[in-house]
Amino acid sequence: MRRRVGLAALDRRVQDSQTWTSHGASLRRTHESELTTQLSVFQAALSTFSTQYASEIRQNPKFRSEFARMCTAIGVDPLAASSTRQKDKGGNMWAELLGNSVNDFYFELAVKIVEVCRETRTKNGGLISVTEVQETILKKDRSTGGGGAGLQISEDDIIRSVECLKPLGSGFEMMKIGKTMMIRSVPKEFNTDQAKVLEVIQVLGFVTIPLLVDNLGWIAPRAKQVVDDLMAEAFLWVDEQGGETSYWAPCSL
Amino acid sequence: MADSKDTLPAYYPEFYSFPPFYSRQPNSTSWSSQLLQWRSFILSYCRAHKLWRLNLVDAMDTPLFYNKSINRKLPLPTIREIVDDLVKSSNAEWLSPEKSIAYIFWRTPEDFANQIYTWIDDTGQKNTVLTLLELTEGDNTTDQEWYGMDQTMLIKCLNVLVKKGQGQIFSVGDDKGIKVW
Numbered sequence: 001m002r003r004r005v006g007l008a009a010l011d012r013r014v015q016d017s018q019t020w021t022s023h024g025a026s027l028r029r030t031h032e033s034e035l036t037t038q039l040s041v042f043q044a045a046l047s048t049f050s051t052q053y054a055s056e057i058r059q060n061p062k063f064r065s066e067f068a069r070m071c072t073a074i075g076v077d078p079l080a081a082s083s084t085r086q087k088d089k090g091g092n093m094w095a096e097l098l099g100n101s102v103n104d105f106y107f108e109l110a111v112k113i114v115e116v117c118r119e120t121r122t123k124n125g126g127l128i129s130v131t132e133v134q135e136t137i138l139k140k141d142r143s144t145g146g147g148g149a150g151l152q153i154s155e156d157d158i159i160r161s162v163e164c165l166k167p168l169g170s171g172f173e174m175m176k177i178g179k180t181m182m183i184r185s186v187p188k189e190f191n192t193d194q195a196k197v198l199e200v201i202q203v204l205g206f207v208t209i210p211l212l213v214d215n216l217g218w219i220a221p222r223a224k225q226v227v228d229d230l231m232a233e234a235f236l237w238v239d240e241q242g243g244e245t246s247y248w249a250p251c252s253l
Numbered sequence: 254m255a256d257s258k259d260t261l262p263a264y265y266p267e268f269y270s271f272p273p274f275y276s277r278q279p280n281s282t283s284w285s286s287q288l289l290q291w292r293s294f295i296l297s298y299c300r301a302h303k304l305w306r307l308n309l310v311d312a313m314d315t316p317l318f319y320n321k322s323i324n325r326k327l328p329l330p331t332i333r334e335i336v337d338d339l340v341k342s343s344n345a346e347w348l349s350p351e352k353s354i355a356y357i358f359w360r361t362p363e364d365f366a367n368q369i370y371t372w373i374d375d376t377g378q379k380n381t382v383l384t385l386l387e388l389t390e391g392d393n394t395t396d397q398e399w400y401g402m403d404q405t406m407l408i409k410c411l412n413v414l415v416k417k418g419q420g421q422i423f424s425v426g427d428d429k430g431i432k433v434w
Contacts, residue, residue, distance in 0.1 A: 122282055122283075122285060122286040125283070206272075231279070232280060234280050234282040234283045237271070237273035237274075237276075238273055238276055238278065239276050241276060241324075246272070247273075248271065248272060250273075253267060253271055
């Protein structure tokens with residue numbers, strides 16, 4: 001470009017930058033409208049899909065978990081979204097998108113899980129295996145007649161439902177002890193020693209102090225302390241008729 | 254454990270095969286849960302076996318308190334503690350202060366009294382004298398819950414009706430009889 005001199009050069013520079021700005025703005029607009037279109041198409045598709053397969057989502061645990069997995073893969077969390085309400089819309093986005101079916105399913109299930117945890121708390125101290133929750137809910141559903149075809153829930157559903165209780169801060173937590181997924185319904189963190197003892201119980205059915213000493217290399221007072229703590233929280237029951245005093249977990253019954 | 258659960262009658266608690274169920278739990282939360290399960294098991298067991306009196310020492314060796322498959326037995330003091338709790342809710346009554354035998358009311362005397370009253374009413378036998386034997390061993394009561402009831406217990410139940418002014422107990426020869434209105 002030929003270099004211009006004088007005052008006109010200044011004007012030219014202003015003009016240039018204006019052109020670029022406006023061009024940039026129009027590009028952005030195009031992008032925006034494209035994205036909006038894309039998003040609305042996607043929303044519509046997702047919405048149609050979930051409405052179309054609403055009953056399938058509710059009834060078929062395998063389908064449901066695949067759907068939830070797909071949502072996660074594309075960065076949509078049907079559950080996390082339910083806790084972040086959009087103020088301008090007055091409802092939550094995914095609930096609108098998914099026609100409520102996915103959300104409601106997990107929320108209803110969550111209520112059932114809370115019930116089971118409450119009912120069994122004096123018995124197990126507030127620690128219960130996902131399998132037991134699943135069995136209890138299904139048994140209840142059968143005894144009340146259920147919804148005709150009968151409720152079908154998988155472990156995966158229960159785990160997702162417990163996750164959606166998190167925003168309530170109610171102390172419902174998933175935890176893995178050994179190979180078993182457990183739900184802890186009391187606000188209590190297990191330290192590593194306590195978790196270890198519960199894990200051994202998962203495997204052997206019970207523990208004794210000498211067993212902990214021999215297998216974990218703990219000194220007896222440490223083993224006793226951990227067991228006493230768990231007893232005090234009603235997580236363990238003691239058996240005094242088997243020769244050596246042994247400790248059992250009602251949650252692994 | 255799973256096998257025995259499947260074959261046991263439904264009124265057996267799920268803790269029946271859980272060894273600590275036979276040791277009194279020191280933790281009060283666990284104990285309250287344990288107590289509750291034992292209470293309802295004793296009542297259901299007595300109901301299923303039509304057992305009206307429980308001799309604690311004898312019962313210790315029956316499946317009620319002794320689970321042979323895991324070799325666990327509920328100790329006598331704990332049994333006594335549970336029956337004491339049943340006494341508090343009118344579900345049991347000691348025969349004597351030694352607390353060795355107890356009447357077990359798997360329905361409270363009030364409930365039995367109401368049942369008997371309803372039955373007498375339903376069968377149009379108000380204002381007639383029914384002997385206690387007719388009530389507990391008669392041909393018409395075989396399907397009633399109080400059929401075969403211990404006579405002493407029956408009188409305790411009928412006394413509820415007497416107290417409410419709904420009946421009167423008479424002597425009928427060697428037996429006793431009741432008339433309700």
